[in-house]
Amino acid sequence: MRHVPCAALCAALLFTTMPAEAQPLGPSGDWERLGQRQVAYDAERDQLGLQGEGEFQSVQFCVDRAPVTVRDMEVHFGDGTTQSVSLRERFAVGTCSRQINLVGLDRYLNRLVMRYETRRDRGPKALVTFYGLPAPQYGTQRPPAQAAPARFEREWSRLGQRQVAYGTEQDQLQLTSDARYNELRFCVGRGGLVVNDMTVVFADGGEQDVRLRRRFGDGSCTRPIALQGRDRPIARLQLTYQTQPDFGPKALVTFEAR
Structure with missing residues (x-):
């Protein structure tokens, strides 16, 4: 029987059992992190107040530490309007929602309200991280003129x-x-x-x-x-x-x- 030197065998075992480097959670690209909320056992509704600057065209969230079932989310804009997003989906650890495109162009965000289902076994609490995709910057010039809509619009x-x-x-x-x-x-x-x-x-x-x-x-x-x-x-x-x-x-x- 051929004997493999211990040093070589230990090195091989160490190499094969070493965990791969963890990949960062969250969407890739130009997304900005807006904030995090930890799911609470005694509540099924939470909100994230936003203090950041700028305009966004899409939002997305990712789940870590524990799964969570999200019913829906409300996006509150700086002008007082609201966009409701129906989800009704269970998100496993390490998964993210779809990209949620905001209604209208270049919207300022005021807060995000999420409704979810809490765990009954009092296990680990899910950590939800919210991201926003910034709107394109127009520099110091006015945005390019948009095509006239079919409906009548009053002049400024x-x-x-x-x-x-x-x-x-x-x-x-x-x-x-x-x-x-x-x-x-x-x-x-x-x-x-x-x-x-x-x-x-x-x-x-x-x-x-x-x-x-x-x-x-x-x-x-x-x-x-x-x-x-x-x-x-x-x-x-x-x-x-x-x-x-x-x-x-x-x-x-x-x-x-x-």
């Missing part, structure tokens, strides 16, 4: 302008017209501007907060912001922004609605 009406001041980080535009609008946007000229958020105050006293938290280059505009309710007159617009410390050109903000 100019509401007014405000020039950014160095000594303050908040400004407002008072409106006196009784005209009713469904959508709102603003465009930035004469220089760049970092806008934190905007508050729309309606004539009936109601308010709608719009989270932005991004830099707008010279000549760029926000996406069309859908107003809550339909055909609502606007009393004033409040804008919170970050001033430039170098005292460069003052940005001019033009508000439009339709």
Whole structure:
């Protein structure tokens, strides 16, 4: 019988039993991690508040540590609208949901709400990691013009302008017209501007907060912001922004609605 040297045999066994390097969990590509939530035993609903900046075109989540059955998920956008996603699927450890495309273009996320079924055996708690796929960047120019939709759309009406001041980080535009609008946007000229958020105050006293938290280059505009309710007159617009410390050109903000 031929004897294999112990050193060679031990090295071979070590090589064959060594576990492969763990692959990172999550989608590949330009996806950004939004946050994590651990499944709780005493609840079947959880939410992830989002503090990140930027616009996203898709979301996805991955499951680790323990399986979990997810019923559905709600995506809450910065303009107050919601997108419901039906799942009703059991996700094993190391698996991810499908890519969930967001309704509309370049959406700002406010929070993600998930409904799931808890485990009865009090085993390991599942860890759910959420990811977002950033929307394409248009640089400092306005997005390319889209083909006209089949339905009629009203033209944008100019509401007014405000020039950014160095000594303050908040400004407002008072409106006196009784005209009713469904959508709102603003465009930035004469220089760049970092806008934190905007508050729309309606004539009936109601308010709608719009989270932005991004830099707008010279000549760029926000996406069309859908107003809550339909055909609502606007009393004033409040804008919170970050001033430039170098005292460069003052940005001019033009508000439009339709």
